[in-house]
Amino acid sequence: MEKLELAIAEIKAQLPGTELLENVPMAEHCSFKIGGPVRAMAFPENVxxxxxxxxxxxxxxxxxxxxxxxxxxxxxxxxxxKVFIINSTKLDEMYLTEDGAISAQAGISLAKLASFAYQHSLEGLEFASGIPGSIGGGLMMNAGAYGGELKDVVESVTAYSLKEQRIVELPNAECRFAYRSSLFQQEGGYVVLGAKFRLNKGDQAAIAAKSRELNEKRRDKQPLDLPSAGSAFKRPVGGFAAALIDEAGLKGFAVGGAQVSEKHAGFVVNRGGASAKDVRELMAHVKKTVFEKTGIELTPEMIMLSPELSLEEN
Ligand SMILES: Cc1cc2nc3c(=O)[nH]c(=O)nc-3n(C[C@H](O)[C@H](O)[C@H](O)COP(=O)(O)OP(=O)(O)OC[C@H]3O[C@@H](n4cnc5c(N)ncnc54)[C@H](O)[C@@H]3O)c2cc1C
Incomplete structure (x- = not known):
């Protein structure tokens, strides 16, 4: 038996209570609604x-x-x-610490985190209330919007080091947060388990008003009615991806079921039946056209996984 098959058999035997899906069609489990089967995906309920x-x-x-x-x-x-996914969304504990910080596990959604902050009149997470990700993915990507980023409110991150096989607590300064990037992304080898968020006391009505305003802006501008993976490209130095794509005449440009959103050129949407191949071809065309017209190189913000991905270690 292959190594991964042996591991799956042992996981099933040792952790019979843990939800484990096999040969899971990822199109049913991601916001883009695209993707073939992954060998296995487990949903552990605790650390x-x-x-x-x-x-x-x-x-x-x-x-x-x-x-x-x-x-x-x-x-x-x-x-x-050849991939075993651990989905962290069932790690969902969250509480206020004695010294007034929010401690939350990786599986909590950013919307729920922002709502918890609001309930305790803590300001600084309004920007995150409309981002559809979880804390784990958000910290990995240093998610942000409307001038705020998770790095601004994180005090420390708790992670499991796959190499050292132990839990580590990293203060913000050691997480190497940068625009849509972190130590966890740059180095790999970490499972984000949770984080402590340090926020200031604020006025609850003002917090609600700000969240509402940002979410209305989001609904006005973004194609939230169609499947996507958020912004397709990172913000390049010297411009905004959406504006560059729009100016290159690519709004609405389509390959198969994938399309540059007619509502917001920074999004690639699945208008029905898109394949990953359609998305890749479309993104390559956008990148090439924008570069030819402006000399600016766009790089993807979404993570584009290769079918060759194998996390076998030697
Ligand atoms: C409609 C829409 C709007 C969006 N708007 C924004 C926005 O305004 N700002 C923004 O920044 N993003 C935005 N996004 C993108 C996305 O929501 C964020 O990047 C989010 O933080 C990703 O979280 P996730 O839980 O979905 O991560 P996933 O997509 O599941 O994973 C993202 C990365 O994090 C890793 N990861 C996930 N969990 C863990 C963990 N526990 N430990 C270690 N690594 C982990 C994955 O391996 C992967 O590399 C948007 C997406 C959509 C579809």
């Missing part, structure tokens, strides 16, 4: 089960691919035959 799965995978020479709400990922049409 102990999660780290035990990591330990078993490591014993068999594998590492997990971590997933949150899957709102920033393009899964390949061919699927991921």
């Amino acid at each position: 102990e089960s999660l780290t035990e799965i990591c330990r078993i995978l490591k014993k068999h020479g594998h590492a997990p691919y971590m997933l949150g709400n899957a709102t920033n990922i393009l899964f390949p049409d061919e699927g991921l035959k």
Whole structure:
């Protein structure tokens, strides 16, 4: 039996209570509604089960691919035959610490985190209330909107180091947060388990008003009625991706079921039946056209996984 199959058999035997899906069509589990089957996806309900799965995978020479709400990922049409996904969305504890910070596990959605902050009259997370991801994915990507980023409100991150097989707590300064990037993304090898958020006391009505205003803006400008993975490209130096794509005449440009949104040129939407191949071809065309017209190179913001992805360790 292959190493991954041995690991799956052991995980099933050791953790019979943990939800485990096999040969899961990722189109049914991600915001883009695109992607073939992944070999297995587990939903551990606590840190102990999660780290035990990591330990078993490591014993068999594998590492997990971590997933949150899957709102920033393009899964390949061919699927991921050699990948074991750990989905962190069932890690959902959240509480106010004695010194007034919010402690929240990786699976909590950013909307729920922002709502919890509002309930306790804590300001600074209004920007996050409309981002559809989880804390785990959000910290990985240093998610942000309307001038705010998670890095502005994170005090520390708790993570499991796959290499050292132990839990570490990293203060904000060690997380190397940058625009849509973090230590966890730059180095890999970490499972984000949760974080502590430090916010200031504010006026509850003002917090609600700001969240409402930003969410209305989002609904006005973004194609929230169609599946997507959020902004397709990062903001390049010297411009805004959406404006550059629009000025290049690409709004509405389509390849198969994938289309540059007619509402917001920074989004690639699945207007029905799009394949990962359609999205890749469309993005390559957009990148080439914008570069020819402006000399500016666009780089993808969404994570585009290759069917060759294998997290086998030597
Ligand atoms: C309509 C729409 C609007 C969006 N608007 C915004 C926006 O305004 N601002 C913004 O920044 N983003 C936006 N996004 C993108 C996305 O929601 C964010 O990047 C979000 O933070 C991703 O979280 P997730 O839980 O969905 O992560 P996923 O897509 O599940 O994963 C993203 C990355 O994080 C890793 N990951 C996930 N969980 C963990 C974990 N526990 N430990 C280690 N690694 C992990 C994954 O391996 C992957 O590399 C939008 C997306 C959509 C569909």
